[in-house]
Each structure stands twice: as structure tokens, then as C-alpha cells.
Amino acid sequence: MTYAPGIYADITNRDYHADPALGSTSLKTLATRTPAHWKHERDNPVHKDVFDLGTAIHSIVLEQDESNIEEVEASSWQTKKAQEAKVAARAEGKVPLLTKDLELARAIGASVMKDPDAALMLTGHKAEQSVFWEEDGLMLKCRPDALNHGLIADLKSIITADPNTFGKTAADLGYYMSAAHYQDGMETITGERMPFLFILAEKTAPYLPAVVELDEEALEYGRRMNTRAKNIYRRCLETGEYPGYIPRGRISLPGWAINRMDDLLLETEPANV
Numbered sequence: 092m093t094y095a096p097g098i099y100a101d102i103t104n105r106d107y108h109a110d111p112a113l114g115s116t117s118l119k120t121l122a123t124r125t126p127a128h129w130k131h132e133r134d135n136p137v138h139k140d141v142f143d144l145g146t147a148i149h150s151i152v153l154e155q156d157e158s159n160i161e162e163v164e165a166s167s168w169q170t171k172k173a174q175e176a177k178v179a180a181r182a183e184g185k186v187p188l189l190t191k192d193l194e195l196a197r198a199i200g201a202s203v204m205k206d207p208d209a210a211l212m213l214t215g216h217k218a219e220q221s222v223f224w225e226e227d228g229l230m231l232k233c234r235p236d237a238l239n240h241g242l243i244a245d246l247k248s249i250i251t252a253d254p255n256t257f258g259k260t261a262a263d264l265g266y267y268m269s270a271a272h273y274q275d276g277m278e279t280i281t282g283e284r285m286p287f288l289f290i291l292a293e294k295t296a297p298y299l300p301a302v303v304e305l306d307e308e309a310l311e312y313g314r315r316m317n318t319r320a321k322n323i324y325r326r327c328l329e330t331g332e333y334p335g336y337i338p339r340g341r342i343s344l345p346g347w348a349i350n351r352m353d354d355l356l357l358e359t360e361p362a363n364v
Contacts, residue, residue, distance in 0.1 A: 093230070094223045098280055102221040104234075105184075112223055112230035113324065115272045119265035122320035126333035129324075140168070143186050144196060145248045148292065150186070151200040152246060153218040153236055161185040162193050195294070199248060202298035209290045209302055212237055212244045224279040229321055233276045236290075243273050243287045252291035252301040261289075261305060268320075270305055271313030 094102070094110055108114075120129040147160050161180035165173035167189065180187035188196065204210050216239035223232045237244040249260065261267050270287040278284045287310075291301045305313075327333050 094221070094232075096224045096230075096280065097222075099221045099223070100217070104219070107221045107232070107234055110223070110232060112232035113321070114232050114234075115265075115269040117324075118272060118317050118320040119268050120320075121323050122268065122316045123265065125335045126323060126327050127335040130333040143188060144192055144294070146186050147188055147193065147196040148199055148248050149219070149236065149246060151196055152203055152213060152292075153216075159185050160193065160196075161187045162190055163187050164190050166191070198296075199292045199294065199298045203246070203290060203292045203300045206290075206300040206302065208288075209300055212239050212242060212288065212290065212302075213246075215239060216244070222276050222280055224276050226279070226321070229324070231272070231276060233273045235273055235277070238277075238285075241283065241285055243277060243285050244290055245269070245273070245287070246290045246292065248292050248294050250294060252293045252299050254301055254303050257289070257291065257301075257303050258309075261309065265316075267305055267309040267313040268316050269313070271310045272317050274310065275314065275317075 092106065092110065093112070117129060117133075120132060147157075150156055150159055161176070161183070163173055163176045163180070165176070168174060168177060173189075177187040204213065216237040218237055219234055220238065221232065221234050223230060225231070235243050236246045245266075247266075266289065270289075274284060274287050286304065289303050289305075291303060293299050
């Protein structure tokens with residue numbers, strides 16, 4: 092099923108992902124990897140157990156609801172009984188979690204709600220609504236974690252919530268593209284440019300949270316990269332081809348490697364007389 096432009100409150104996560112409109116993950120793959128990667132991932136979706144913890148944290152924090160989580164009372168997934176319980180939970184559309192991981196998700200959720208800025212955003216909010224819009228013939232989509240007080244919030248379970256390192260994380264994982272994509276989608280549908288906040292939740296004790304926002308330069312680069320992705324996708328639709336890597340000819344060593352070798356060689360090579 093495909094959805095017309097608008098905001099939908101009752102679309103399941105599964106149905107949202109099944110819609111062919113381009114979301115932020117697709118845009119990141121098209122812009123920073125290749126169309127061949129995007130097509131392979133679209134045709135061969137893979138579920139990783141590591142995703143389950145994030146899904147559980149979203150349920151606990153965003154929806155205050157654990158009904159979609161199935162606790163598996165085992166210390167690991169190594170036993171046959173635990174594996175059978177995992178399969179049974181997935182068959183029922185639930186998220187299987189070991190007891191220790193469920194306790195971790197609860198601890199992270201409790202810590203997030205102790206942050207006053209996060210608690211303000213995550214109280215009385217609209218959780219995980221699905222947004223669809225059209226742009227120059229392409230259907231696009233996003234699914235904001237929380238809408239509240241005229242703001243968009245995205246909850247990220249993360250190794251470190253240190254704001255001093257978040258710029259690198261945002262660059263490495265394409266969060267700057269996601270933020271721009273969500274902002275543009277909501278503006279297209281509502282006419283309002285909403286600030287985009289990241290609620291960061293550390294996955295290790297003491298599970299410190301932080302609320303951060305990317306600057307306008309980061310968001311502008313996000314928009315430019317999203318435009319690159321959409322242009323690449325349009326060419327794929329026109330040609331029916333999803334190419335891989337582009338030949339680059341002869342390859343140079345990176346500047347940092349050359350500088351390091353120059354320093355080392357200066358220590359050992361005889362000076363010119």
C-alpha cells in the first residue's frame with residue numbers, strides 16, 4: 092500500500108517501512124554509498140538483534156508501553172529454549188529481549204526522563220506519527236519519534252551522549268541528513284519549519300542523557316546531500332540501472348599518511364649536503 096501526502100497517526104512501523112516512499116535511511120545510502128547498495132538492502136532486508144534494544148527503549152520512553160516486548164528469562168541466546176522463545180515472540184510481532192536487556196532498556200528510559208529538557212519533550216507528545224509528502228514527482232516519508240511544543244525530537248540510544256563528540260557522530264552516521272529531511276517534510280505538510288532536537292541516551296551506566304541540536308551549517312549540508320540522493324535516485328528510475336562504484340583512476344595516499352611518512356623518513360634518511 093502507498094500513502095497519500097499527510098500525517099498518519101495509526102500506521103504501524105511495519106507498514107511504514109513497507110511503503111516505497113524514500114525515507115532518511117535510503118537517502119543516506121544513496122548519497123554516501125551507491126545505488127547498488129540501496130537496491131540490495133531494499134530487496135534483502137535484514138533484521139539485526141541489536142535493533143531490538145533501541146526498539147524497546149522507544150516503546151518504554153515514547154509510548155510508556157511494554158506490551159510489544161517479550162521478556163525471555165535467559166542469560167543469553169545460546170540455548171535452544173531461548174532461541175525458540177525468540178522465534179515465537181517474533182511470530183507474534185513482538186520484540187524479544189533477554190531479562191538483562193529489558194532491565195537495561197528500563198534503566199536508560201528512566202535516566203532519559205530525569206533530564207528536564209527531554210522530559211518536557213516526551214510528556215504529552217505525539218509519538219511515531221508517519222509523514223508522507225511529494226517533491227518533484229518523488230514520494231518521501233519520515234516517522235518522527237516525538238512531536239511536541241512545535242519541535243521534532245529524535246531519541247537515539249548511543250555509546251556516548253557527550254555533546255563534545257556528537258558532531259563526529261552526526262557526520263559518521265548521517266544524522267545531519269536525517270534532521271534536514273525531517274524538517275523539510277514537516278514544513279511541506281504543516282507549513283512550519285520546526286527545530287529538530289536529538290535526545291541522546293547512553294547505553295552504559297550511568298546512562299547519562301543529553302539534548303542537542305545541530306547548527307544551520309550542518310542542516311544545510313544535510314539538505315544538499317539529500318538533494319544529491321534524490322537526483323541519483325531519479326537517474327536510476329529513468330535508466331532502470333542501479334550502478335555501483337564509479338572508477339576513479341589512479342588512487343593517491345591520504346594526506347595524513349603522507350605527512351606521517353615524511354616525518355618518519357626525515358628521522359632516518361641522510362640530509363642532503
